[in-house]
Amino acid sequence: MAVHVWVIKEGTVAIPILGPIKAGNGDIICLAALSGAGIIFQPQFMVDGEIAVSRLVRVLP
Secondary structure (H helix, E strand, O other): OEEEEEEEOOOOEEEEEEEOOOOOOHHHHHHHHHOOOOOOOOOHHHHHHHHHOOOOOOOOO
């Protein structure tokens, strides 16, 4: 299982993430979230459309 670290709050918080899904394509990651695979960490522009129509919900500030 891959271990990654999400850095949030202007670099002051690091969260280790364990997950079975790893992709180099943001569209694939978004599709995984839309399919119920869990939460994702993507740039805002990648998810704006899905958030606007309530298919995805923002959970982190």
